Amino acid sequence: MTQDLGTAVLRHDEYGFSRCLYVVGNEQNYHFQVLKAVLKKMGYEWSAGLFHFSYGMVELPEGKMKSREGTIVDADDLVSEMITTAREVSQELGKLSDFADTEKDEIFRKIGLGALKYFILKVDPKKNMTFNPSESIDFNGNTGPFIQYTYARIKSVFRKADQTGISFDRNNYGNIKAEEKEINLIRLLRRFTDTVSEAADSYSPALVANYCYELSKEYNQFYHDFSILGEPDPARRNFRLALSKVTSSILCSGMNLLGIEMPERM
Numbered sequence: 001m002t003q004d005l006g007t008a009v010l011r012h013d014e015y016g017f018s019r020c021l022y023v024v025g026n027e028q029n030y031h032f033q034v035l036k037a038v039l040k041k042m043g044y045e046w047s048a049g050l051f052h053f054s055y056g057m058v059e060l061p062e063g064k065m066k067s068r069e070g071t072i073v074d075a076d077d078l079v080s081e082m083i084t085t086a087r088e089v090s091q092e093l094g095k096l097s098d099f100a101d102t103e104k105d106e107i108f109r110k111i112g113l114g115a116l117k118y119f120i121l122k123v124d125p126k127k128n129m130t131f132n133p134s135e136s137i138d139f140n141g142n143t144g145p146f147i148q149y150t151y152a153r154i155k156s157v158f159r160k161a162d163q164t165g166i167s168f169d170r171n172n173y174g175n176i177k178a179e180e181k182e183i184n185l186i187r188l189l190r191r192f193t194d195t196v197s198e199a200a201d202s203y204s205p206a207l208v209a210n211y212c213y214e215l216s217k218e219y220n221q222f223y224h225d226f227s228i229l230g231e232p233d234p235a236r237r238n239f240r241l242a243l244s245k246v247t248s249s250i251l252c253s254g255m256n257l258l259g260i261e262m263p264e265r266m
Helices: 002-015 026-041 045-049 075-093 101-121 144-163 180-190 192-202 205-225 234-257
Strands: 020-025 050-055
Touching: 002 020, 002 026, 020 026, 026 045, 026 050, 045 050, 075 101, 101 144, 101 205, 144 205, 144 234, 180 205, 180 234, 192 205, 192 234, 205 234
Parallel strands: 020 050
Antiparallel strands: none
């Protein structure tokens, strides 16, 4: 406690902050309540700006990690395991069979790290959670790889458009009338900035994570129901390509906020 008291004063002297966040697990709730109360008693008015971001604990399927029992998991080992799992799952699905080894290794790294980060960040940060490596790497459901695959799918659409000589004019939609599912996608796309603002205000990256999942689900439904490159009407094709372009951009931005890289191909 005395160390944290001294450090808090030094931090305020150096940075002159109006708000200071302590990102520490919920097992330390009482400690930070006392820290703030003592600083207030000492006459530091800026102590009102101290905020303990009390996040939930992450457990494994085997139970809580305990240093005394030797059940602590090394982060490097976990990352290595996730990349290995990504390689095994991708090979089983046969998605990367025609890729060069160096490109495959880079994609496995992005998938593995994306799966790990997303699985943790999609949960409300104040709640305890159980991290299951095998569930996190699934290419279906609320996972990082599912969102990454949706992004890569959109990129594939535009590569195919280039290869087949289909031009994309984002300003040429004519007077088309959007279908209901297209309207639903547009409405969801418009929610992105509000979601990011809400996540910042509530210190909850889970809001951005789950938004990216909902957007991926909505786009895949749109992709399933409508032809994009095969649409004979140039104006409607441009409209659907524009929707795809904006979706890929927002998915990339949202996942980037979570520290997750998006592979161009999967």
